[in-house]
Amino acid sequence: xxxxxxxxxxxxxxxxxxxxxxxxxxxxxxxxxxxxxxxxxxxxxxxxxxxxxxxxxxxxxxxxxxxxxxxxxxxxxxxxxxxxxxxxxxxxxxxxxxxxxxxxxxxxxxxxxxxxxxxxxxxxxxxxxxxxxxxxxxxxxxxxxxxxxxxxxxxxxxxxxxxx
Numbered sequence: 001x002x003x004x005x006x007x008x009x010x011x012x013x014x015x016x017x018x019x020x021x022x023x024x025x026x027x028x029x030x031x032x033x034x035x036x037x038x039x040x041x042x043x044x045x046x047x048x049x050x051x052x053x054x055x056x057x058x059x060x061x062x063x064x065x066x067x068x069x070x071x072x073x074x075x076x077x078x079x080x081x082x083x084x085x086x087x088x089x090x091x092x093x094x095x096x097x098x099x100x101x102x103x104x105x106x107x108x109x110x111x112x113x114x115x116x117x118x119x120x121x122x123x124x125x126x127x128x129x130x131x132x133x134x135x136x137x138x139x140x141x142x143x144x145x146x147x148x149x150x151x152x153x154x155x156x157x158x159x160x161x162x163x164x
Contacts (some may be wrong), residue, residue, distance in 0.1 A: 010034075014029055017029075038141070041141070042137065042138065042142075045141070046137050046138075049134060050130065058085075058093055060130070060134070061083055062090075062094075062097060063102060063123055063126065065079055066117055066119045066123070067123075072119035074117050075108070075115070075117070076091060077090070094117055100122075101122045102119065102122055103117045103119050105117060106118060
């Protein structure tokens with residue numbers, strides 16, 4: 001991974017800011033920036049791979065959310081909740097999934113007022129095609145960590161997330 005600003009340069013910049021702003025907690029700013037840089041770097045490569053398949057990150061996560069559900073079906077409201085999107089954004093994603101033939105819309109079998117999204121065979125095939133590429137990007141992105149370090153980082157980030 002290549003950052004536009006090295007960790008050393010970032011530390012130097014933060015050192016200058018710490019002098020000018022004594023109340024700044026440089027360590028917290030540094031940690032926040034490093035987490036963002038790691039995420040941005042991995043996401044950038046993921047998005048590059050996804051674009052080759054005419055996918056955005058949102059579409060990819062929508063496909064995976066549907067794939068993970070029983071019978072590969074989901075209500076748009078559930079998709080909205082899982083992806084933390086507005087219902088309007090989830091509807092737009094659904095439109096693109098249907099337009100590309102990766103999902104179909106059907107009336108819910110028990111409540112005709114609801115629409116169900118169902119993954120098509122083309123959607124399943126796309127997941128099988130793209131998944132190894134996204135897995136490889138993530139594996140390389142986190143390869144500097146040993147298994148115990150990875151587990152520790154996951155626990156720490158989970159702890160932070162529940163505190164925010």
